[in-house]
Amino acid sequence: MLSLNTPKPFSTPFLSHPAQVQPPPLRHNFIPRRHQPISAAITPSRPNPSQSKLNLYQPFRPPVSPLPPKFRNLNTDGQLEILTNRLGLWFEFAPLISTLIREGFTSTLLEEITGISAIEQNRIVVAAQVHDSLIQSNLDPDILSFFENGGAELLYEIRLLSQRERAESAKFVVQNKLDGEGAQELARSIKDFPRRRGDKGWECFDYNIPSECLSFTYYRQAHEYSGPSEERNAALKKALDLAVTEKARKLIEDDLEGKSKTEKETQIEEAVKVPVVRMKTGEIAEATSVIVLPVCKSEEKDKEVKEAPWECGTKGEFGIVEAEKEWKRWVVLPGWLPLVGLKRGGVAITFPDARALPWKANRWYKEEAIIVVVDRARKEVETDNGFYLVVRDGNGGAGVGGLKVERGSALKELGIEESLGTVLLVIRPPREDDDDQLDDEEWE
Structure with missing residues (x-):
């Protein structure tokens, strides 16, 4: 016969039955404390005396209307009537154009209603902004009054100048009674002057005087x-x-x-100083004038140089480039000073590296190709320090044929009196870093 013994309950806290759970005896010295209520109140920090004086509340202030006081209470029909009948001075009703465009009118619609063309609308609005800047510069009221009638065209032309330049230019326009074309020429000369640094005589003129x-x-x-x-x-x-x-x-x-100096003396002096320039990315797009030259390879010796077009220039209202005959390769260069006056006979020679040059270039000749600009109209070897384009026979130090640049003194020692042309400029391609400029001892 089998008998079952009922197991005794374990004294363990892990049993789920509450009656069988026995709390363990306290074995540490624990002194119960009297319970105190917990307060949730937050004690504010001490205010900063400097901040307590600030009034953070700022009432809403609508933006100042750009319209003159006499036009601010007009409705849309009234504003259109002012523009249609030109009631007032041009710089007074010019803000009406901007206000109506913000309300949904287009330039074309305003032209149909008021008769002011879209071009004239833009001219008036921009000229009014220039007029406001002249007021802020404390320009003489007598000078400002000159532009009250028909002055929008004049002030529009000086829009790209700084506030100081605008004030000085406005004085010059009034004193010399310039028209719109004259004001445009003045503004362009002021903007162009800093870019002409290095041109002949540039340092003798004062940029601060229009x-x-x-x-x-x-x-x-x-x-x-x-x-x-x-x-x-x-x-x-x-x-x-x-x-x-x-x-x-x-x-x-x-x-x-x-x-x-005579023209010939100047040309000889410039021939001695052959600049080595590094082109910059986008420089042609920013140039005020450019020159287009046929391109020849140095490997072709003198064949291409003699066959390349001698005349190339822009013609017509659109400045279309025309050459005396067809040619495969052309290059567009900024109108740098050494190239000014190169009307006939200019040619660009491409070299794979700078070993074709007669000066030291050991630091950069293997890195990049170069372009040498030559004036074929000046073939005579005139000065010892000049540089000239000649044919290399292949027996020289480089051991290769083709074209090279040689100093005048070296050519005279060989009895050579005529070259393929005088070197005007050496051009290096654009690069992101400009830390590899030539030292004086490298390019002499």
């Missing part, structure tokens, strides 16, 4: 003519009339009196 900037423009245009001519003298006389500083006037007077 008339000097315009004078330098005429002076630079005069030197674009290849030799003495009526056009050259006329440009120099204009430059002299506008020059103010003594340095600028003396420079121009010397050119007019023939005291400056």
Whole structure:
């Protein structure tokens, strides 16, 4: 017969039955404390005396209306009537155009209603902003009053200048009674002046004087003519009339009196100084003038150089480039100073590296190709320090044929009196870093 023994309950806290759970005895010294109520109140921090004085509440203030006080209470029909009948001065009703466009009107619709063309609308609005900047610059009221009637066209042309330049230009426009075309030419000469650093005579003109900037423009245009001519003298006389500083006037007077270097002497001097320039990305797009040249390979010796087009220029209202004959490869370069006046005979020679140059270039000749710009109209070896393009026979130090650049003194020692052309410029391709510029001892 089987008998079952009922197991005794275990004294363990893990059993789920509440009657069988026995709390363990307290074995540490625990002194119960009297329970105290917990307060949820937050004690505020001490206020900062400087902050207690600030009034953070700012009432809403609507933006100041750009309209003159006499036009602010007009409804849409009233504003359109002002524009249609030109009631008031042009810079007073100009803000009405901006206000109506913000309300949903288009320039075309305003043109149909008011008769003011979209171009004229833009001119008036921009000129009014220029007028406001002249008021802020504390310009003489007599000067400002000159632009009250028909001054929008004049002020629009000086829109791209700084506030100081606008004030000075406005004075010059009034004193010389310039028209819109004259104001445009003045503004362009001021904007172009800093970019012409390094041009002949640039340091003799004062950038802070608008008339000097315009004078330098005429002076630079005069030197674009290849030799003495009526056009050259006329440009120099204009430059002299506008020059103010003594340095600028003396420079121009010397050119007019023939005291400056002759054209041939200048060309020889420039031939000695062959600049090595690094092109910048996007430089052609920002250039105010460009030059287009046929391109020849140095490996082809003198065959391509002789066959390349001699004349290439822009013609017509659209500036279409035309050459005397077809050619496969062309290059567009900014109108740098060494290239000014290169009207006929210019050619660009591509070299795989700079070993074709007669000076030290051991730090960069293996890194990149170069372009050498040559004037084929100046073939005579005139000076020892000049650089000229010649044919390399393949027996030289480099051991290869093709074209190379040689110094005048070396050619004279060999009895060579005529070259393929005079070197004007050496061009290096664009690069992100400009830390590899030539030292003086490398390019002499």
